[in-house]
Amino acid sequence: MNLIFPHTFVPWFRSVAPYIHAYRGKTFVVAMAGEGIAAGKLSAFVQDLAILQAMGIKLVLVHGFRPQVSEQLRAKGHPERFSHGLRITDAPALDAAQEAAGQLRFEIEAAFSQGLPNTPMANATVRVVSGNFLTARPVGIVDGVDFIHSGIVRKVDAITIRRTIDSGAVVLLSPFGFSPTGEAFNLTMEDVATSTAIALQADKLIFMSEVPGIRESQDDPESAIDTELALADAEKLLASLPLPNRPLDPGFYLRHCVKACREGVERSHILPFSQDGALLMEVYTHDGIGTMVVDEKLESLREATADDVGGILQLIEPFERDGTLVRRERTSIERDIANYTVIEHDGVIFGCAALYPYPEAGTAEMAALTISPQVQSQGDGERILKRVEQRAKSMGLSSIFVLTTRTMHWFIKRGFQPVDPDWLPEARKRKYNWDRRSQVLVKPLQ
Known part of the structure; x- marks a missing residue:
């Protein structure tokens, strides 16, 4: 039985059309927290990304792997260590990160390859390209703490990434970078996504996160989500918050959104991966579903x-x-x-x-x-x-x-x-x- 009726489908599809036209040919950097993949959200998320690409959007996908690395370390009986909100990556943690990244890349590529009838991936052909697009440097020693193999993005090969997404492929980035001497560094998903969005001067940076967005009142955990924050307001809010160390801290993703907008990315978003279809709702509806930070009011x-x-x-x-x-x-x-x-x-x-x-x-x-x-x-x-x-x-x-x-x-x-x-x-x-x-x-x- 056909459950899509013309009197509801046609007006809805027409209302979406202006956004389809507006974003065709635009570049989005989308980052999915490893927690979202662990929660079983990968398949639906990839389907939504495939729809965006079919609508003419150029995509760079960055995956996180915090829980996957933690699981690998627990399996090996090796303790985790964190400081300043970063993982201290010793040799066992680096091995665990490499194993987790390899497994996740396999799962993501497999998800993009599915094409079952009666699913959003039917008739879709999405090519995924990954590679050594990131040059990194060590975090070093901070306040007496040696982060060993933890790193920070030094350079993004924006030219090659741009050429790849212009050809119609999706670029997949893992949170790994390499020094000019070939040394590997464990990076954060947030740093990779933000640095890549800035290097590409992307139209959107989108975090699929554990949090629903930024609440209108930081004192009320049940207050409504602020759907749009001007950059100046986001900066003021960030300055008033404690230094974020965990993904659930209000400023954890916000600081990356602010950095991206300061350095030329038009809009950055914080969306809940727990909400099915959050990515599509944010891109193709007026108010969206999470929080968007913009350099100036879009209205x-x-x-x-x-x-x-x-x-x-x-x-x-x-x-x-x-x-x-x-x-x-x-x-x-x-x-x-x-x-x-x-x-x-x-x-x-x-x-x-x-x-x-x-x-x-x-x-x-x-x-x-x-x-x-x-x-x-x-x-x-x-x-x-x-x-x-x-x-x-x-x-x-x-x-x-x-x-x-x-x-x-x-x-x-x-x-x-x-x-x-x-x-x-x-x-x-x-x-x-x-x-x-x-x-x-x-x-x-x-």
């Missing part, structure tokens, strides 16, 4: 340009169809585009309104105020209203008015008062549709 309130005509038409069309808005032809929007104010998020128009001045009457009409159902009740309508009021004030006008058939109470709550249609400026009164019987509401501008 922009601005005046419209000719490039926004298509987005405005797509936004208002459902409201025209159900009679909430009067139908507007594309040519009229193109002609009047300078009158429009829009809210966009990540290149997608989520709200708009137009302002038509009647200077002889000292007023202006605000028309086509529209907010996408995806983001309603988040205050975007008020933000657009305030921006339109500012535009009207800058023209020296004393009021704005609207015509509405269904949203009268929304406007009354925001200072509009109903008036008789005869109040309208003469030029607008001649175009008033008496059959539609729209309510006229006016708001004085202070």
Whole structure:
């Protein structure tokens, strides 16, 4: 039985289309914590990565292996040692890390090779390339602690990685690097992913982690996840937190996100690997599911340009169809585009309104105020209203008015008062549709 119905699938798929277009050809560095693989999340995660690649996204995958190395050491009866949040990699730990990395690479490549019918991997052909892309140096001795074979990324072979992902393959990086003399160093997944994202100037750095993201209140473990953090706010938060030593510490992944954004990566994300489909939800929905750190707010309130005509038409069309808005032809929007104010998020128009001045009457009409159902009740309508009021004030006008058939109470709550249609400026009164019987509401501008 077909459980996907056109009346739900088609609108959903169309709503995803702007993100598909926006990210085609972009580069993502995605890091999966070893804990996620140990929790059995690898197969579904690889399926989601294959979907991203099918949508034209260039991928570098970095895997972690903390629990796998720990398991190898326990099996050998060798104790683990940590300091400053890093593993002290002695000779047995280095051997355990090499064994764990080899096993995980085998499992990941096998997961990308699956192609069972009736699964997301059916008909997928994903080539995985790994190699000695990383040059490392030793951590050395810190506060009297010798980290031995633990290392830090010194250089990323960005040219070869770029050439490989441009050819359509997925690059797989293990947390290992080598010195020019051939010495191996155990690295951290976070360092590898962050350094690689910076070297590639990737469009996104994504951590699939043990934590759901950054909570709005650090004092309340049940508070909501902050879905978007401006870089400046993330830096302030990081400065207020204790030095993170464990993956579950709030600043553990955040410090890497901040570093990446400081050094040219547009967006960095912290997502929970425990949530099935978290990667797809973060990339292809408006609010996502985890925390995103950006150099500046992705949401922009601005005046419209000719490039926004298509987005405005797509936004208002459902409201025209159900009679909430009067139908507007594309040519009229193109002609009047300078009158429009829009809210966009990540290149997608989520709200708009137009302002038509009647200077002889000292007023202006605000028309086509529209907010996408995806983001309603988040205050975007008020933000657009305030921006339109500012535009009207800058023209020296004393009021704005609207015509509405269904949203009268929304406007009354925001200072509009109903008036008789005869109040309208003469030029607008001649175009008033008496059959539609729209309510006229006016708001004085202070």
